[in-house]
Amino acid sequence: MTRIAFTVITLALAFPESAVAAPPGTNPLAYSGPAWSPYLVGAFIGLLSMATLYFSDKPLGASTAYARLAGMFGNLFNRRRTESLKYFQENKPVVDWEVMVVFGAVLGAFLAAWHGSELTAEWLPAMWVARFGEDSLALRIGVALLGGVFMAFGARLAGGCTSGHGISGTMQLAVGSWISVICFFIGGIAVAMLMFRLS
Amino acid sequence: MTALTPLPEKVATKSIDKGIPEMESSKKKSTSPTQLLLGVLFGVIFGFLLQKAGVAKYHILVGVLLLEDFTVVKVMLTAIIVGSMGVYGLHGLGLVKLHIKPTRYAANIIGGLLFGVGFGLLGYCPGTGAAALGQGNWDAIAGVVGLMAGSYLFAEMSGWLGRTVMKWGDRGKLTLPELVHMKRTTFLLIWVPLLIAALFAIDQFATR
Numbered sequence: 001m002t003r004i005a006f007t008v009i010t011l012a013l014a015f016p017e018s019a020v021a022a023p024p025g026t027n028p029l030a031y032s033g034p035a036w037s038p039y040l041v042g043a044f045i046g047l048l049s050m051a052t053l054y055f056s057d058k059p060l061g062a063s064t065a066y067a068r069l070a071g072m073f074g075n076l077f078n079r080r081r082t083e084s085l086k087y088f089q090e091n092k093p094v095v096d097w098e099v100m101v102v103f104g105a106v107l108g109a110f111l112a113a114w115h116g117s118e119l120t121a122e123w124l125p126a127m128w129v130a131r132f133g134e135d136s137l138a139l140r141i142g143v144a145l146l147g148g149v150f151m152a153f154g155a156r157l158a159g160g161c162t163s164g165h166g167i168s169g170t171m172q173l174a175v176g177s178w179i180s181v182i183c184f185f186i187g188g189i190a191v192a193m194l195m196f197r198l199s
Numbered sequence: 200m201t202a203l204t205p206l207p208e209k210v211a212t213k214s215i216d217k218g219i220p221e222m223e224s225s226k227k228k229s230t231s232p233t234q235l236l237l238g239v240l241f242g243v244i245f246g247f248l249l250q251k252a253g254v255a256k257y258h259i260l261v262g263v264l265l266l267e268d269f270t271v272v273k274v275m276l277t278a279i280i281v282g283s284m285g286v287y288g289l290h291g292l293g294l295v296k297l298h299i300k301p302t303r304y305a306a307n308i309i310g311g312l313l314f315g316v317g318f319g320l321l322g323y324c325p326g327t328g329a330a331a332l333g334q335g336n337w338d339a340i341a342g343v344v345g346l347m348a349g350s351y352l353f354a355e356m357s358g359w360l361g362r363t364v365m366k367w368g369d370r371g372k373l374t375l376p377e378l379v380h381m382k383r384t385t386f387l388l389i390w391v392p393l394l395i396a397a398l399f400a401i402d403q404f405a406t407r
Contacts, residue, residue, distance in 0.1 A: 034251065039398075041249075044244075046281025163325065165311075174300050196265055
């Protein structure tokens with residue numbers, strides 16, 4: 001007995017990685033973490049929200065940009081129909097401050113990933129592959145498309161997204177923003193659990 | 200850069216408390232070249248920060264929904280704590296106008312849950328999706344197309360939704376201090392320490 005235990009301990013000490021190494025699978029903590037402290041970044045985003053209100057008289061937000069872009073595409077295909085819709089009469093499909101914020105965010109994230117050698121250039125996230133397999137691209141595209149549709153519809157109905165409600169609205173103590181962000185997480189947790197934790 | 204004309208404090212507070220729609224200052228028209236340029240600048244900073252916080256990564260965003268990786272909550276809560284004090288501080292000095300989104304109970308709850316379902320399926324949200332695309336997660340392209348399609352679908356139904364769901368439980372620009380009948384400053388003096396305590400608790404108990 002002691003001899004076996006001794007051998008195991010010696011082996012574990014000699015090859016520490018082989019003793020604990022397991023494929024990352026669907027454990028999110030087994031993958032890379034944030035490059036910077038989330039508290040530092042959070043504080044900077046708080047300051048950024050103050051700056052956008054001061055310099056642009058706009059709360060930081062993202063989802064309306066997609067709606068404006070959708071309206072621009074709508075104008076290309078069926079202008080009369082698009083212009084007849086209540087939402088686009090109230091929110092003109094033009095390139096505005098918020099559309100530029102979203103374009104800027106793509107560029108900013110590229111610069112950050114490049115700076116930190118974290119550029120991925122991949123179609124499937126590793127954790128998705130661990131759950132749904134290497135050849136699940138069609139599934140991923142379909143699920144992501146459907147997810148985008150639900151998400152944008154929900155954001156427009158609720159009046160904002162994780163940025164507009166989740167950060168800008170909550171910091172201004174808006175009741176609707178706190179309700180919305182809680183519901184974002186309730187819906188998201190339910191679906192993510194079904195997708196990743198149902199065996 | 201356009202100079203900001205500070206409003207007298209009382210005027211600014213009054214117009215907001217009564218929920219009068221604020222006139223958009225012509226100097227800050229959101230399609231002016233200055234504002235478009237500022238938009239790109241703020242966007243670049245926002246995207247840079249999101250990527251550095253790891254919230255452009257699929258596993259970190261899904262990780263919070265699996266209640267295993269709390270990076271997203273840490274970023275959001277810190278931003279809310281700093282922003283609450285900062286925005287109300289600037290507002291108290293008459294330097295900024297508030298932009299409080301209307302509270303509509305039915306629309307917030309139904310829309311919020313639908314958004315959540317989309318969040319779970321896509322794994323990115325509108326802001327972090329842009330950041331995910333920037334760092335090279337090409338699956339975010341499908342998300343962007345879906346986001347535009349969903350926006351158009353909403354616009355198609357906006358007339359009907361505006362007459363029905365969006366009227367149910369419409370409380371206007373309601374804030375938490377108004378809800379509990381407290382002065383804004385008093386509320387913040389209780390609220391901000393509570394959020395800080397929540398952040399400490401998460402930091403203690405969460406692995407990441």
